[in-house]
Amino acid sequence: MSLPFAASSAAPAISEPTYILDDELNADKLREECGVFGIFNHPDAAALTTLGLHALQHRGQEAAGIVSYDGKQFHSERRLGLVGDHFTRQSVIDRLTGTSAVGHVRYSTQGETLLRNVQPLFADLWGGGFAVAHNGNLTNAVTLRNELVRQGAIFQSTSDTEVILQHVARSSGAHVMDRFIDALQQVEGAYALVALTNKKLIGARDPLGIRPLILGELHGAPILCSETVALDIIGAKFVREIEPGEVVVCTKDGIESLHPFPNAHSRPCVFEFIYFARPDSVIGGKSVYDVRKKMGHELARESHVPSDMVIPVPDSGVPAAIGYGLEAGVPFELGIIRNHYVGRTFIEPSQHIRALGVKLKHNANRALVEGKRIVLVDDSIVRGTTSVKIVKMMYEAGAKEVHMRIASPPITHPDFYGIDTPNKEQLLAANYDVEGMRKYIGVDTLAFISVPGLYRAMGYEYRDEDAPQLTDHCFTGCYPTKLTDLTGSKRSDQLSLLAEIA
Amino acid sequence: MSLPFAASSAAPAISEPTYILDDELNADKLREECGVFGIFNHPDAAALTTLGLHALQHRGQEAAGIVSYDGKQFHSERRLGLVGDHFTRQSVIDRLTGTSAVGHVRYSTQGETLLRNVQPLFADLWGGGFAVAHNGNLTNAVTLRNELVRQGAIFQSTSDTEVILQHVARSSGAHVMDRFIDALQQVEGAYALVALTNKKLIGARDPLGIRPLILGELHGAPILCSETVALDIIGAKFVREIEPGEVVVCTKDGIESLHPFPNAHSRPCVFEFIYFARPDSVIGGKSVYDVRKKMGHELARESHVPSDMVIPVPDSGVPAAIGYGLEAGVPFELGIIRNHYVGRTFIEPSQHIRALGVKLKHNANRALVEGKRIVLVDDSIVRGTTSVKIVKMMYEAGAKEVHMRIASPPITHPDFYGIDTPNKEQLLAANYDVEGMRKYIGVDTLAFISVPGLYRAMGYEYRDEDAPQLTDHCFTGCYPTKLTDLTGSKRSDQLSLLAEIA
């Protein structure tokens, strides 16, 4: 994440195209921070990392970076834009020589982006180079950073991840693993980390396992990455999930597992299942596609109404809509058609084009929906802005009734662990009850899956209220860790505010 | 189309990015030549044309162009790339002043592209400027061009469309409509044309109505375009189809309809329904989505086998798969997951990346298909190259049986009317029977819809063998017009071969 005091950063040095590859309907989603990938001891380390990051692209579209090590030198390429924009050129891959590499994809913020914040971050430490890539967010980064700056540390980014790097640099530990674990013990929050030194590929997952991290293997080379799809794309084998609180060290002598934290029960983030992860990923032994279909089944059981067809809001609503249709015995139909051609599109839209909104990317299948009662299935509602438009589009196409069904509970609380949530004022469910939301969206009926329904779809009988099995604070307000930066006294105003470019 | 003798043209002047926005699975499809759009007497002519072309982008992704007229001057903007890449910038729209405009999208050829071939073509004629945009292909363009060059005409493009323009320029007709109809009477083949003069917007459709052209209306302004989706995006009303052989002239005094050709029965191209048109378009009164679902029903009736699920080859196979599933009583499932992030991707892929082929864009949903018997539904097979890869991917993901069902008959003959078909040597169905194709693709069973089944899905009881209701030569070898260039003596070798850039 970007630390709050850097919020006013200026435009990038060399103006980069603004990609709007997400379709309009996905504009009102929560955003994942990042995806990570690392591989050790494989002759095609950089090319495989490129492919792994491409498979994880849904976790972050703002920027991508890879650091490789060739036995003598580290090589770094970091770019704004998609993996496919830059990293698939032979010339780039050729510069990333070596048999080990770590990489990162980062999500697209509203404003401008700083190249210096693109990960992996790298530093020349006394013991040698150290690169680190981070999925998640630290909840005491500002506090730690202020203390480090007071001690004379110069930060090269506004990323929370750099406090880990600075702590590694300053640790008095004898070996790099001592220093790295020293650093981890300073931080709180959510993290799935991959790090690269001149001898090791390191992985680490926070004590609650909020963000995913898995171990795979290709021709004997160990791989660490965020999701199984990054293994699939290169034909690698899934080995196991990294455990919450585990630190894994890959060297040429094999893989070692450290457990520097006291035992805690696992508490993965449920949003990976609801929206972030790809449907073809398997997390914690569960097929994401299958969980989403089950959410559809639960939804239909909880709130079905008589209707002629069930229509997904493309593309994230599809699995739940299939499940819903099967459960309700209503045909699944494509009532909204996407325009697949986007390019670098509509970056300076005229007033006229802006007014057309959702139609640029989607069109109602009028011949299908005219005169029909439809159930629209979506995965979540954040601000509700897109739901308003899509419901309006369906009525304009002649739908007789529109019933909206949402495969997650109302989002009432912001996240601090690597999901970009709007302010409470912008969260629809933090400001309206379901009937208020129904009116706002302008739909015949509106229903959300219940929290118990969500836990059932995830395979639990019920939510353990004393020790919830999932990180679910967005729906419940129940945060799994301390929120030091939020509650502590901040000194960030003492730091000068560089509106830097690069 | 590009005339054959210009096939060796060199690289574009200013190197343009090569977009590969189509997904890998669509790489083995037939390609439409173009889409056209025109609007008369609306204050936002260029912006509306941009939006209309964006909605027609699936008909051509190579290049786009718009010519507007502002009462004094014609303005032209023609670019390689997608509509959304260039035409949505305010600066571009601002240059296209005026209340009438015509536009064109063009499909992406293999090799380099010539900016000078991008339409609308324009010429300063004695009577004033004349812009024309063409969807379709002429079958006597080379013959006509040779004769014109012999008479001293200088061509500015290698496009077949320019022979129309040169004939308009040289016609002895007193008025522009006389000259235009003179020109149409020289040409044979398929065309849906929109043309713009300083007083008129003109539309014309070939005598058989091979390519579609419709009339719409927005706030009283007439619109001519290829598909209804171009009306939907701007909230315009559908008025009627232009009839085969009809020439429509929009002036400030209203719309006039001319019928310069002897009556012929209509014979629209069936491929618009199979693949080209968007599913949310309505052509000849038929919903494309609905026709495709019906093809799925027919397929299931003709060739169903016991199976656990039906899986569409994304995205074009979806409607037929839904129809198939309903008819066969087998659940519809997403067994192949797309990676939506493409950017300018993989333009210089390393060997390693190329070898991964289809996986860059798609991944099998392993948790779903493992151990299952699946029916894969696709709209067509051209070369078969992609089918091989996708079937292999499904088996590798653990599918127990894979049954491929194709919602069009085997393609045995090339097209000459605006569809880019490979040589007969590359057309799988021109070289193998169904069993041969099954072996080539490596699938348990393979079946195509029959020609009668196709006609039934289109709403006909049977194919009228004496006067087929559809242009269907790709499946039947029955071409609807003369093929002069193909059979005549060509003099194209006498023309010098400019490998031009711009």
Place this chain on the structure above:
Amino acid sequence: MSLPFAASSAAPAISEPTYILDDELNADKLREECGVFGIFNHPDAAALTTLGLHALQHRGQEAAGIVSYDGKQFHSERRLGLVGDHFTRQSVIDRLTGTSAVGHVRYSTQGETLLRNVQPLFADLWGGGFAVAHNGNLTNAVTLRNELVRQGAIFQSTSDTEVILQHVARSSGAHVMDRFIDALQQVEGAYALVALTNKKLIGARDPLGIRPLILGELHGAPILCSETVALDIIGAKFVREIEPGEVVVCTKDGIESLHPFPNAHSRPCVFEFIYFARPDSVIGGKSVYDVRKKMGHELARESHVPSDMVIPVPDSGVPAAIGYGLEAGVPFELGIIRNHYVGRTFIEPSQHIRALGVKLKHNANRALVEGKRIVLVDDSIVRGTTSVKIVKMMYEAGAKEVHMRIASPPITHPDFYGIDTPNKEQLLAANYDVEGMRKYIGVDTLAFISVPGLYRAMGYEYRDEDAPQLTDHCFTGCYPTKLTDLTGSKRSDQLSLLAEIA
């Protein structure tokens, strides 16, 4: 040149950098239209043409183009910008295969430029390809163009040169040389042409020899080009000047010389010596550098005043200042220092920067000029705008007296033969007498070389008033040819006005 009715053309399709490589002091100069180069039967035809055009870059900085022929195909590369920007990349040269080539550089107009106007122009004629590049300007091009359009010709550019091409296309001559000479006999004005067919390299110079064209030779391969410096850069030998009215045809059988026009006396443009040609060129047997020094000698003889030093306005005033200093016995000094670093500079200057004007590129050498009486020598005054600034700069640097001496007579008449002259309202000498100009420029004294002095510096005893030896109408109003377009009835308003992009 661009025909007048195309003056309002819009921005180029793909936005090109605006180069302002000329220094500010040269902003108030007349501009040459073009330079041409052609070579026949040399294995490095395109590379040598590139170098020749680079040496002729001072004749045109707007755009450059090369057409080559490889025995089978013509290849064309035309670009906006400098030769060195595009044509020195191996990839471009590699596309220009073949052993013969013609090339062109074009000068930078104020407004936007059309790629379609960049030369060489090319057409596929019945007899084969034909490329032509033109230095000069036709004075009946509009008249001829209107007639051709009436006959059905479609023009691909707004260049006057295209009327030659269209006439070649339509000529009834049996062979290409007959057709080419037919075409030349239609046109009036100034031209030095190089043309390329599949068998011939052709050169032609107008009957008065207004624009220069020379014949050179490298390893037996004939070369046609505008100035000797284009031979020097590639180590080629100067053979002779092409005679006024001569047409030269190079084939593999040798060089043939045709004289299709009645004898006329030669009348070269004196501005080549005053400003256009490079000082190291030799034209008509005269060293340009030497002529310019002699202009300085004449100036000193005609109008010297007591002073401490003579200072050239860089860079074009240097040879005349050296001559002046030698004649007057006053030391030559660098009183104005250039900043050589320009890049793509100051294209969107802030108000503050604009106000600094001339200082961005030049600075007075204050320590040198403070308290001194200086003679400033420049080659010409057009609008006088720069002279005002530079004189002000010298006074601000402490000069006690500033005496301006101009090495050409006052410019009172516009040119129509390929020199871009401002309207009469903007020509300083068309609106003021010398004393008026002196006051406008704000200088102690101002003097121009006399017309007789100019002829003496050129080596003539006197100007032959009945048959002037030089094209000198800018100073005398004595135009050497008819000015049909200027005086005839124009029909250009009947042509539509395309504001095209490419």
Place this chain on the structure above:
Amino acid sequence: MSLPFAASSAAPAISEPTYILDDELNADKLREECGVFGIFNHPDAAALTTLGLHALQHRGQEAAGIVSYDGKQFHSERRLGLVGDHFTRQSVIDRLTGTSAVGHVRYSTQGETLLRNVQPLFADLWGGGFAVAHNGNLTNAVTLRNELVRQGAIFQSTSDTEVILQHVARSSGAHVMDRFIDALQQVEGAYALVALTNKKLIGARDPLGIRPLILGELHGAPILCSETVALDIIGAKFVREIEPGEVVVCTKDGIESLHPFPNAHSRPCVFEFIYFARPDSVIGGKSVYDVRKKMGHELARESHVPSDMVIPVPDSGVPAAIGYGLEAGVPFELGIIRNHYVGRTFIEPSQHIRALGVKLKHNANRALVEGKRIVLVDDSIVRGTTSVKIVKMMYEAGAKEVHMRIASPPITHPDFYGIDTPNKEQLLAANYDVEGMRKYIGVDTLAFISVPGLYRAMGYEYRDEDAPQLTDHCFTGCYPTKLTDLTGSKRSDQLSLLAEIA
């Protein structure tokens, strides 16, 4: 400078054009490191800094940067390329808000450049932001850096300048000036620094005053910059030179002068006069143009031979050639003509073009030099490679005799204070005596100014051998400071080698 262990850095992140704006004849010159500029309390701070840097562009063409402070926030823009390429766009200036700014230009190295090394460097220190720009080079930077890294410092660049920044960050001084002076007392070598805090503009010059730094003033706003030309361009007043060892602090309360170092005698670098500074600058009260002319006079006195003309090697040889001509009574002539058009030129030259070498940018004025005895005057010889080519060009143009005269003594020793000198193996004068050099260059006679002649041209009666008045080690081997990095034990091999991009 770049520290030695970063020499193998990879290509820049976003490929930047390689400008070759220096003419070929200047390819064999020594290179200055940098130029600096700072202004305090002026509403147009960034625009004026841009102009100042443009005037100092000859001191560094690789990259430029500006940091401004607007009372709340620092803003930074750093770019590869020329000032005029980026900083004159309104959009860039608009981002650099505030009334104080510091800027830097950096010279063009051979290989790729790192954006992260572009100055001003900036850090968020505990007391607030700190930006610093440096002309010169530290001779103990590697030693200091190694120690800092051992203590846990993370460097963001490979620049020697960053050791100053890191020392400021870690100093225990109470106020920023204490910390800055602490830092200066750690470093040795040459420096002219400008630094910016949220309250101060600071200037500092090393104890020997090796690199220049002057104080100017515009409308009451103090300015610090490398040369007087940066004042001229904005119409600012010269106030005084910063003294060797002086630290100047500009605040809103005025200008304070600190002298933290023991007294040392001044010893400015003589190369500023020979080649680096612009001729219109005044350094140490001496006109650079005048000193260069005097070098020409000394040269003529020491080594004139009978000849017909004196010809400068453009452009740096011109003042010395004028002086030489006046002293020797031989006419000054332009025997070598530059081609001013360069653009982004010849970045991928074909073999043929490379072979032409010097001719791309220069041409002998054959008509002038043919059959003549010429004296060629240049400012220095480094490797001699260009001298060989230019002498050859003059003979090929027909010169009867060529006598080369060099306005500086033979360069026998490398520099370590901010001048980029080749290895001793590449320094011609370190390997040959004058007769050997004459043969290598292939010239009739060769002579250099003597060291005493050089001191006379600089206005000294003789060189004080015990305490030389000038930094002149390149000619004498007499280095003015310790060279710790060169002689000490380096630990740089312990640092990892990041081949970074940005």
